[in-house]
Amino acid sequence: MLGRMQDWPLTVDRILDHAKSWHGDREIVSRSVEGPIVRTTYAEAHIRAKRVSNVLKGLGIGHGDRVATLAWNTARHLETWYGIMGIGAICHTLNPRLFAEQLVYIINHAEDQIIFTDLTFLPILAQIRDQIPTVKHIIVFSDDGHMSQDLPGALCYETLVNDASADCAWGGFEENTPAGLCYTSGTTGNPKGVLYSHRSNFLHTLVTMGTDVLGVSATDTVLPVVPMFHANAWGIAFSAPGVGAKLVMPGPKLDGASIHELLESEQVTFSAAVPTVWQMLLGHLRQTNGKLTSLKRVVIGGSAVPEAIVRGFRDEFGVDVTHAWGMTETSPLGTLATPNHRIAGLDAESQLKFKLKQGRPPIGIDLKLEDDEGKLLPRDGHTFGRLLVKGPFVVGEYFRGDGGQILDADGFFDTGDVATLDSDGVMQITDRSKDVIKSGGEWISSIEIENIAAGHEKAELAAVIGVFHPKWDERPLLLVKLKPGEQGTKAEFLAFLEGKIAKWWTPDDVVFVDDIPLGATGKIDKKLIRQRMADYVLPST
Ligand code: AMP
Secondary structure, rough: OOOOOOOOOOOOOOHHHHHHHHHOOEEEEEOOOOOEEEEEEEHHHHHHHHHHHHHHHHHOOOOOEEEEEEEEOOHHHHHHHHHHHHHOOOEEEEEEOOOOHHHHHHHHHHOEEEEOOHHHHHHHHHHHHHHOOOOEEEEEEOOOOHOOOOOOOOOHHHHHHHHHHOOOOOOOOOOOOOOEEEEEEOOOOOOOEEEEEEHHHHEEEEEEHOOOOOOOOOOOOOEOOOOOOOOHHHHHHHHHHHHHHHHEEEOOOOOHHHHHHHHHHHOOOOOOHHHHHHHHHHHHHHHHOOOOOOOOEEOOOOOOOOOOHHHHHHHOOOOOOEEEEEEEHHOEEEOOOOOOOHOOOOOOOHHHHHHHEEEEEOOOEEEEEEEOOOOOOOOOOOOOOOEEEEOOOOOOOHHHHHOOOOOOOOOOOOOOOOEEEEOOOOOOEEEEEOOOEEOOOOEEEEEHHHHHHHOOOEEEEEEEEEEEEOOOOEEEEEEEOOOOOOOOOOHHHHHHEEOOEEEEHHHOOOEEOOOEEEOHHHHEHHHHHHHOOHHHHHHHE
């Protein structure tokens, strides 16, 4: 027997349909690549998205075909997502911060047929154009007047959209139809594709709308700084229209001054970004004595949020920070550090300890911790192990089966993160499993040491890696990039760590470097650091 409710496949085109029908006059405001602020509404975006669908059909795109975007967060990019997904084609987001050869690999692996892009990225595409044979057309988000001649044969978005009919049926396919494709940043081996379904995106949207998750509402004005090209802008391109929130798209300008201008001019109440963006904003506000007159809440994730950011927002600007963890493979939101009833009862200082952790799983996400032998570890807040995750919007298999079987016998996916879980169910990342330092069979968290070292007043950036040691297998090495004009000594950095970490975690050496490299997604590139330090030998060996 089956339930007797209506058959209503969970396809994401319904989200923009809903926004058009019930929040049609709600605005989408974009900082365009050409410069000016452009205003549209969900009703207009819906019409234009349908026109995009007809453009695609006219160019021969059908069900299951891959159509890529290499673009900033703007209303045009949003329309294009829905235009692609609405007809059952697959929207493949390309990250412009990847190296050219990685883009070539990804585009060829996905067999993308069309790429929608901004004027900004034409030089990258011109450089790789003859290496991506499956791509039949490149469509530039521009009007005729701004079209560039940098890439011969490229088509003009506005001309195509204006000439296309807005009459196009969306949906009508099975909810497990693929909707989106996003490749992992590939710090080890080739990037692998995560193929989201309409159903997984729809469920992720419903879950992230929850009050303890993103909790955006129809009364919010939402500014996603998190790019649509990396981990789906944390689902905001679905959740904001889903609730009818006003959407403010920052386009190409992500510096402190530009973000501040939009936060104030559009009276933004909610925003989301990685820590470096907020660091730049706070720096700008302090320099200019700027104010935040409408912002209430920011969600910060992608890498661990430093305490100084949480305190800065809270104490200087009255803005609440929610720390979040997730990954491309989890659609991406996995946990959020919103308080449960017990934590909510604590005073602000005691709550801070929890706010700095990565948070609790919402419905739809299950977590477990295991040691290297697969033994389940306790939720005691200090034992750390491999973090595994399971749920309806977690990857089951990579695109084209790359990497083979990736789930354990119970259907859990190994995140590659090392974490603790406490008795409140709050998770804290202590490392990536490939970065954790294995010293005499015990694990040392490289991230914990580098976060503390980065808090030294002379440090601009700090990184910790494990280096070979004949007795202990590996010992920690601290690399420090000093602020301009500063001088530092090994002794003062080791003294700074004393009492803040276990004695046996103390780095065996401190090396001052001119550069700590960051990868395409803004995280410290430890693979490159390890390569650079390949010939380094600890003084103790
Ligand atoms: P990506 O798939 O590129 O978004 O990278 C996902 C990875 O980023 C996770 O597996 C974590 O290692 C890291 N990450 C994401 N959010 C956080 C966070 N709040 N704190 C620490 N690491 C994080």
